[in-house]
Amino acid sequence: MDELELWTGFNGALAAASAALAGLIMVVLSVNVREVLAYPGVSARAAASLALLVLTLVCSLLGLIPAGGTVAYGALTLAGCVVVWAIAGRAMYVLARNPASAAHRPGGSGPDDSCPTPPPGSRPAQHPDPRSAPPADPRSTPLVEPHGGRATNRDGLRHLAGNGVVFLGPLVLFSVGGVLLLLGLPSGTYWLAYGSLGALAGSMLFSWIALIEILR
Numbered sequence: 001m002d003e004l005e006l007w008t009g010f011n012g013a014l015a016a017a018s019a020a021l022a023g024l025i026m027v028v029l030s031v032n033v034r035e036v037l038a039y040p041g042v043s044a045r046a047a048a049s050l051a052l053l054v055l056t057l058v059c060s061l062l063g064l065i066p067a068g069g070t071v072a073y074g075a076l077t078l079a080g081c082v083v084v085w086a087i088a089g090r091a092m093y094v095l096a097r098n099p100a101s102a103a104h105r106p107g108g109s110g111p112d113d114s115c116p117t118p119p120p121g122s123r124p125a126q127h128p129d130p131r132s133a134p135p136a137d138p139r140s141t142p143l144v145e146p147h148g149g150r151a152t153n154r155d156g157l158r159h160l161a162g163n164g165v166v167f168l169g170p171l172v173l174f175s176v177g178g179v180l181l182l183l184g185l186p187s188g189t190y191w192l193a194y195g196s197l198g199a200l201a202g203s204m205l206f207s208w209i210a211l212i213e214i215l216r
Helices: 003-031 033-038 040-062 070-097 150-182 188-211
Strands: none
Touching (some): 003 033, 003 188, 033 040, 040 070, 070 150, 070 188, 150 188
């Protein structure tokens, strides 16, 4: 019996799960498209999540092809990994350029929610003259600004590393599995299985972020 035939049931269930999760993420993104586009980190992670899910779906479907052969399976898997590496690398580059977006916790539907537009016909609010305000108490001044400083950068780097594990970890497993299959080693199917499970877990985490955290 061909080694890939042993994975028929697993690949069938994996294809159904990855297709369903990809559809869920697409619905979530379409509903919150304005919020997603307002934050580069969210859109970058969305692209990486969808790319991993598509890779998982394609690899599982390739494993269902009768008499496909492990070498051809590995070659096609590596070809898909090259594309996803480019997408995930671009996502990590965007997150590295915007460390705060890697730890994205928006508090509304866009960057301008803190300055709501007054209703038609109403007079704009009068802002007090800052020169007439009393001097600030030095003891109440924060040591680090809320949206800057070393603390924010440290949090951003920590979340950047977490995103790297979530998105690049499964991709490494896919790549190792593809190389092993290309060399004719059936053990590569286990690496693909672990990479697929990691991709599903990471995409489920992102779907939670896109569904809940954007609107928090």
